[in-house]
Amino acid sequence: MITPRTLKGFRDLLPAQALARERVLGIARDVYRSYGFAPIDTPALEYLEILTGKGSEETDKQLYRFTDHGGREVGMRFDLTVPFARFAAQHIASLGTPFKRYHLATVWRGENTQRGRYREFMQCDFDTIGTTSPVADLETVLVVHDLLVAIGLERFTIRVNDRRILAGLLETLGLTDQTTVVLRCLDKLGKQTPEAVGRELASHGVAAAAADQLLSLSQLGGTSAEILAGMEPLVAASETGRAGVAAVSALLAGLDAAGVADGRVTLDPAIARGLDYYTGIVLESFLDDLPGLGSICSGGRYDNLAGLYTKQSLPGVGASLGIDRLLAGLDELGRLETAETPAEVFLAQFDAAHLGDYLRIAAALRAAGLAVDFYPEPKKLGQQLKWAGKKGFRLAVVIGSDEFAAGTAQLKQLATQQATTIDWGGDPERLAAAVRAAVAT
RNA sequence: GUGGUUGUAGCUCAGUCGGUUAGAGCGUCGGUUUGUGGUACCGAAGGUCGCGGGUUCGAAUCCCGUCAGCCACCCCA
Structure with missing residues (x-):
């Protein structure tokens, strides 16, 4: 006998879990479509060279890879952005830009x-490529916001930043070639003390004075306006830095104009993101009640990603x-939700002699x-009712020989056990209308 | 990948210094006069004690390995 089991990190989904996932997938799809994003698909497997060296050293290590039966070096996609960059480079001529x-x-x-x-x-994932417009950046944050609201979350925070701000400071400090290392260090500020991060920066050869400036930038607090004011002098000497501050400032103003509630999106200078490919705005989203869970929705602008596959300029944000x-x-x-059934109506089989009637009613x-x-x-x-209650149906339709004779039906709200009797006179369409009304309440 | 920690019925757990047929609650199934569920009563099923070795007269209890979950690092969704 073979022990039934799943691999580490791979899971089965039971109906309740799968229903929950499908529900959120449906919401994501609807929100994305409402902004005009179109669906695509790409293969799970790619040539290894497509996937390696795009995210970071770490993602290269995490890549599932193997040699296929034809001797090809193959990798399984570890995200959807890198395959999309390949997709865009390959098909951009027929897609046109901007492409969402x-x-x-x-x-x-x-x-x-x-x-x-x-x-x-x-x-x-959702992405917009082929435009560097700040409007696309704004729209990205709006979509994330709408999505989290549509899912029904009430306590969440979207934190935004712009990588150019830090890049500008690094430029001023002459540390541009250490960008990746510094970003990784600063990304830990949420979990480690500034002193610890400072020591780690020092261990990478960053001078104390420079580390101080980096830390003071990352630790700016207060209102968005106060943070922006604190950023300006730190990046004043860098055109890149000034552009970053201006971009974030415009982004926040745009969100306000779009009617996003205060506090939903905050400026956080410590948000840096580990992936190498981000070049502009970056964002992360957290559940206020579970900060330790990490970001549940992240993204940013990447203006060079597709450049690995094509000479054509394909900036993107998503x-x-x-x-x-x-x-x-x-x-x-x-x-x-705990429901284990996607159906809202439970039709009891009360009297086997009426099987044909039940089938007509169900239809x-x-x-x-x-x-x-x-x-x-x-x-x-x-x-039957006990089973129906456990599965999570909303309404039970009970029709026995008495009801058939009288042309009535009992509609029972399974959650409350409240039953009402309705007349349908043997007309299945009348019954359906009544049931639909009962389910809607 | 590194370090730590946990692993007993579907679920939550108990199992005393290693000692005979491993327990409980919940859940499940059946029943409590053949038309109505979440409460009550009766009864039943269900466990290779994660898996594999080892120590021992004897191991769920000790040791090693392995698999899996969780936590930290790392990284990120």
Whole structure:
């Protein structure tokens, strides 16, 4: 006998979990579409050379890779952005720019697992390429905001920053070639003390005076206006830095103009992002109640990514919802729905002699747009109802020989056990209309 | 990948200094006069004690390995 089991970091989803995931996927799809993003798909496997060296050394290590039966070096995608860059470079001639796409798909990373951190998980990406317009940056943040609101989150914060601000300071300090290292160090400020980060910077050869300036930039606090004011003198000597500050300032103003509530999006100079390819604005999103979970939706502007595959300039900006991490967080917060059925209506099989009537009724209900589960056995009604209640149906339709004779039906709200009797006179369409009204309440 | 920690019925756990057929609650299934569920009563099923070795007369209990979960590092969704 072979032990049934799954690989480390790979999971089965039971109906309740799969329903929750599909629900959020549907929301993401709807929000992305509402901004005009179009769906695409790409293969799970790519030539290894497409995937390596694009994210960072770390992602190269985490890449699932193998040699296929034809001797090709193959990798499994570890995110959706790098495959998209390849996709864009390959198809841009027929796509035209600007091009907006979304992509909901599974990715794989061979790293160590933890809560909300798996080796196989889904991402919900959306990106706009072919434009450097600040409007695209603004729209990216708006989409993330709308998405988190549509999911039903109330307590979340989107933190934004612009990499050019730090890049400007690094330029001023003559540390441009150490950008990646410095970014990684500063990214830890949420978890480590400034002193510890300062020591780590020093260990990488950053002079104390320079480290002080970097830390003071990253630790700027207060209102967005105060943070912006604090940034200006630090980057005044750098055109790049000034551009970054201006971009963030314009972004915040745009969000305000778009009606985004105060506090939903905050300027956080410490947000830097580990991936090498970001060049402009960066954003991360956190559940206020679970800061330790990490970012559930992150992104930014990357103006050089597609340059690895084409000479054509393809700037891009976008973000990605980590749906499995989000669901792990919602589960921990007790915010996941427990229904194990996608159907709202339970049709009891009361009297086997009326099987044909039940089938006609079920068909009429389905034709009316309702999802209906008809119980397959004429079991004791109590048992059928108990089963229906556990599965999470909203409404039970109970029609026995008495009801058939009288042309009535009992509609029972399973959550409250409240039952009402309606007349349908043997007309399945009338019954369907009544059931639809009952489900809607 | 490195370090730490945990692993007993579907779930949450108990198992005393290693000692005979491993327990509880919840859940599940059946029943409590053949038309109505979440409360009550009765009964039942369900465990290779993660897996594999070792020590021992004897191991769920000790040792080693391995797999998996969690935590930190790392990195990120």
